[in-house]
Amino acid sequence: MPENEYGEFGLSAASSDGAFVEFDRVQKSYDGVTLVVKDLNLAMPKGEFLTMLGPSGSGKTTCLMMLAGFETATHGEIRLDGREINNIPPHKRGIGMVFQNYALFPHMSVNENLAFPLEVRGIGRSEREARVREVLDMVQMGEFGNRRPAQLSGGQQQRIALARALVFDPELVLMDEPLGALDKQLREHMQYEIKHLHERLGITVVYVTHDQSEALTMSDRVAVFNDGVIQQLAPPEDLYERPENSFVAQFIGENNKLTGIIEERSDNVVKVRLADGASCLALAVNCGGVGEETLISIRPERVQIGREGQANSNEARVEELIYLGDHIRCRLSVHGTDDFIVKVPNSAGHKHLVVGETTIISWETEDARALNPL
Amino acid sequence: MALPKHASPLERIWHYTYLVICGLIFLFLIAPILIIIPLSFNAEPYFTFTEKMLRFDPTGYSTRWYDLLLTFGMINPDAPRDASWWRDVWENAAWVRAAKNSLIIGFFATLLATALGTLAALGLSRPEMPFRRLIMAVLISPMIVPIIITATGLFFFYSWTGLANTYTGIILAHATLGIPFVIITVTATLVGFDHSLTRAAASLGANPTTTFFKITMPLIMPGVISGALFAFVTSFDEVVVVLFVAAYDQQTIPRQMWNGIREQISPAILSVATILVIVSILLLTTVELLRRRSERLRGLSPG
Numbered sequence: 001m002p003e004n005e006y007g008e009f010g011l012s013a014a015s016s017d018g019a020f021v022e023f024d025r026v027q028k029s030y031d032g033v034t035l036v037v038k039d040l041n042l043a044m045p046k047g048e049f050l051t052m053l054g055p056s057g058s059g060k061t062t063c064l065m066m067l068a069g070f071e072t073a074t075h076g077e078i079r080l081d082g083r084e085i086n087n088i089p090p091h092k093r094g095i096g097m098v099f100q101n102y103a104l105f106p107h108m109s110v111n112e113n114l115a116f117p118l119e120v121r122g123i124g125r126s127e128r129e130a131r132v133r134e135v136l137d138m139v140q141m142g143e144f145g146n147r148r149p150a151q152l153s154g155g156q157q158q159r160i161a162l163a164r165a166l167v168f169d170p171e172l173v174l175m176d177e178p179l180g181a182l183d184k185q186l187r188e189h190m191q192y193e194i195k196h197l198h199e200r201l202g203i204t205v206v207y208v209t210h211d212q213s214e215a216l217t218m219s220d221r222v223a224v225f226n227d228g229v230i231q232q233l234a235p236p237e238d239l240y241e242r243p244e245n246s247f248v249a250q251f252i253g254e255n256n257k258l259t260g261i262i263e264e265r266s267d268n269v270v271k272v273r274l275a276d277g278a279s280c281l282a283l284a285v286n287c288g289g290v291g292e293e294t295l296i297s298i299r300p301e302r303v304q305i306g307r308e309g310q311a312n313s314n315e316a317r318v319e320e321l322i323y324l325g326d327h328i329r330c331r332l333s334v335h336g337t338d339d340f341i342v343k344v345p346n347s348a349g350h351k352h353l354v355v356g357e358t359t360i361i362s363w364e365t366e367d368a369r370a371l372n373p374l
Numbered sequence: 375m376a377l378p379k380h381a382s383p384l385e386r387i388w389h390y391t392y393l394v395i396c397g398l399i400f401l402f403l404i405a406p407i408l409i410i411i412p413l414s415f416n417a418e419p420y421f422t423f424t425e426k427m428l429r430f431d432p433t434g435y436s437t438r439w440y441d442l443l444l445t446f447g448m449i450n451p452d453a454p455r456d457a458s459w460w461r462d463v464w465e466n467a468a469w470v471r472a473a474k475n476s477l478i479i480g481f482f483a484t485l486l487a488t489a490l491g492t493l494a495a496l497g498l499s500r501p502e503m504p505f506r507r508l509i510m511a512v513l514i515s516p517m518i519v520p521i522i523i524t525a526t527g528l529f530f531f532y533s534w535t536g537l538a539n540t541y542t543g544i545i546l547a548h549a550t551l552g553i554p555f556v557i558i559t560v561t562a563t564l565v566g567f568d569h570s571l572t573r574a575a576a577s578l579g580a581n582p583t584t585t586f587f588k589i590t591m592p593l594i595m596p597g598v599i600s601g602a603l604f605a606f607v608t609s610f611d612e613v614v615v616v617l618f619v620a621a622y623d624q625q626t627i628p629r630q631m632w633n634g635i636r637e638q639i640s641p642a643i644l645s646v647a648t649i650l651v652i653v654s655i656l657l658l659t660t661v662e663l664l665r666r667r668s669e670r671l672r673g674l675s676p677g
Contacts, residue, residue, distance in 0.1 A: 070573055090576040091585075103574035107592045116588070117578035168579065 019043035019079070020204055021067065021172060026076035028062050036062050038228040040076070044206070046171070049198050051207045051215040054225030055251070063225075064174050064208045069093050080172065096165035096173040096203075100180055102157045104149035110136070110160055111145040117168040135163040138197070155186045162194070166201070175207045179214065191217050212252050216240065224248050241299075245286050246371045249297040256303070256340050258296040259373060265290055270370050272296060276336040280312045282368035293373040300341045302367040305330075306359055313362045316340065318353045328353075334361065407651055414439055414644035421641065439645040443469045446642065469646065472630040479541065479626060480609040483548035487605040490549065491556025492598055496590075498557070499564040510557070517554040521614045524551070529618040539621035547615045552605025559604065563597025596665045603661050607654070 021044040028037040037059040044050050052060035065071040066078060069090030077084050085093055105113050114132040123131070136142050139159040149157055158178060165173050175194075179187045195218045198205050209215055215222045216236040224231045224239065224247070232239060232248045243249035250257075260272040263279060270284045272294055280296070287294040319338055320331040327343045330353055334340040342361060344353065353359060377389050417436040418424050426434025445451035447468030453459050463470055494513055498506055516524055528547050529538065537543035571593070575585040591598075613628035620629070627646065634643045 068573075068577060070576075090573070091579050091581050093577075094579065095577060097574070097577035099570050099574055101568070101570060103568065103570040105571060105574075105589060116575070116580070120578065120580045120584055164578065174577075 018045070020046040020048075020081055021206065022077075022079040023063070023067075024077040024079065026063075026066065026073045026078060028059070028066060028071065029074045035074075036228055037066075037073075040228075040230065042223065042230065042233065044204060046204055047202050049195070049205045049207065049218060049220045051209060051219040051222045052225055053209060053212060053215040053222050053251075056210060058225040059228040060208050060223075060225040061176060064176055064206060067206060068095055068097055068174055094168075094170055094172075096168070096170035098161050098165045098173070098175040098178040100177045102149070102161040102178075104157055104161055104164070106149055109146050109148055110141070110152070113149070113160060114164050114167050117164065121168060131167060135167045138166070139163045139193075154182055155190065158182060158190060162197070166197070166203070170203070172204045172206070175205065177209050178207075179209075179211075187214070188217075194218060216252070224251060226251070242285075243297065243369065243371070246295050246297065246374045249369070249371060250374075254300050254341060256298045256300060256337075258298070258335055258337060258340075258368075260294060260296065262287060262290050262292050262294055262370070269365060270294070272370060274335045278314070278335055280314070280335075280368065281365045282370040283366045285369045286372050287370040294370045295373045297369045297371055298363055298367055300343045303342045303361050303363050305342060305344060305353070305361050312365065312368065313360055315358060316342075316361045317358050318355050321353060321355055332361065410644045410647050411651070414641060414648045416641050416644075419640055421639070421644070439641045442640065442642045443467070443645060443649075447471070468625065469627070469630060469642075472625040472627045475624060476610055476626040476628075479544050479548060480606050482545045483552055483609040484602050484606040486545065486549035487552030488556050488598060488602040491553040491601055491605070492560050492594070494553070495557045495560035495564060499561060499567075510561075513557055514554045516551050521551075521612075525615045525618040528615060532619055538619055539624070541624070543619050544616060544624065547619055548609035548612060549605075551612060551615070552608050555604035555608060556598070556601030559601035560594060560597045563594045567593060596669055599661060599665055603657070607657075 021042075023040045023042040026037060026040040027035055029035050040059075040063060042063075052063060054060045062071060066073050067080075069085070069088065073086055078086055080093065080095075105116065108116065111132055114135060115128045118128045118131060132145070133142070136145055139162055141156060141159050141163065144152065144156065144160075149160065152160065158181075161178065165175075178194075179190050182190060191214055194205075197203075198218075207215075207218065216239070219236060221233060221235050222239050223233045226247050231251075232244045234242075234244075239248060239252050243252060246257075249255050258272075258274055258280070260274040260279075262270050263273045264271040265284060268284050270282055270287060271279055272282055273279045282294075282296045314334055316332040316334045318330060319333050322329040322331075325346065327345050330342045330344055331338070332340045332342060377386065381389065412427070413421065413423065415435045415437065416424065416427065417434055417438065424434055444463050444467050448462050448466050450459075450462060453462070497503055498510055498513075503509075525547075528543075528550075532538040532543045532547075537546065567590075571589055572585050575589045576582075580588065611628055613626075613632050616624070616626050616629045617632070620626070625633070627650070631643045631646060634640065
């Protein structure tokens, strides 16, 4: 199924009753005063890979822990497959979980670790052994069954933790920053492996991370958390290309900000007067009426250098050039802000800029999104 | 601690002074225990080294005090040493009876102290436990309060409840004294305990009881064993509470030694002390080896 369709399916399911995992007006407070999670509403269809992304303290891990049953919701209902699970203890929920520090039992061998969930379910020895062998092969760790967790590398422990969360065939698997402790290369490799396992097994996954590239790589949909509230819930490409508010625009990817006052507003285009008196056109996404402040967000790769005569042509002074191999990162001073970033591809035909020179940059009106001021 | 090549003369002097100081401290701690071992082989009924002993004259040494441990209290100590003589030793020798009592009391007191202390430590390690420090202080208090005060209190309390002069009373009293050691060692083990393991077990479908016996218990075992050992040694060494609470015929080894010092000063107690030192060393070594082995098997340490 293509990702776009998947996303739409997810969104439409959110409003229907057929959701597999559902948070209904959930609130959580640890001290009875401040809400860590404020009025969370979220619905996931079966088979979706949903990532909860946000800075630390945004409430994403608390949401995961409530779903796993290790924290209780102060208010609201959590439903799994249509059944309310607020009062079901974690060991009866049948949800697989991968922990940040793997949480492998150090006194058991890999085989014993994997057999543990089957043993507590009263599954017979021969079936247990067959199942363990199967999941070990699935994570390509077939020869490591008799080792102890302490004898495995971080990446290998991660695979075992993953296998242990899958060995009892849960329909829902939760992952709490499972790749946080791995080095960059291994992390990227594991991202693809987890994604492929998800596709192959058809399980539903809720994944928590603070790493945006991880979220964009793996997910069908991403829920961006901040301050206990979901800021935007959308498929990765929507999140990156069509952020709905300044927080999401800031948090996902690189972003140029221009602040100004709205001068004119037509249907979906606003004319904004910037700090230095110049004005520019932007797509009205999440901004107020005439006279109100707004923040225009423009992605660095949507800005062109040296083309005149378009809707938004602006004079820019080159402040700094950073050579990054495949592209050159230019820091420009535009309309009074001196941290406007533009990425110039390092291709043969491209004109090279010099620090201190003044040039013209331009962007399409729809690539400049007028959002709420921060 | 090897001395680096660039050490200055002053550092060298300090290095050797430091080694001498360490040696002296070690001697200070161990000398009183070591001195009793040769003295227990004294041929004369004195607590001092005789001239013969200092000359290493074999006639200055004997095992008569070890023999006295068996014969003291026997009905017929001079009979030929056949099976009935040994039965007499087993049934009537004062020191053998004391040893039996000490072992029985020590065993049950350790069992009780270990079970209760482990439970207390588990409860006290939970973050939601209210008044943790206060409760901890109360539970540890038998270790801090002077033993004579605990003993007096126990005496009046046990007289009033009818527990005085019973084995149950002594076992309960010794368990009280052993619990703080178990709490301290188990709490120390739980500090390093990864609580995500119990969460992991729950997410895998194990109920709290299974989680405790399959995950928590094996992992805190080294702490439990150390605590149990301390509790046993506490009970085995204890004399004050026994003097207050026990009946006349409930002699333990320390109490028998106490009587020995008061009533007839004989080097027999030195031979008991020597045996106890050897038993203690064996016990500690065995338990430590077992603990290391289990740690290695459980993958808690790399070696």
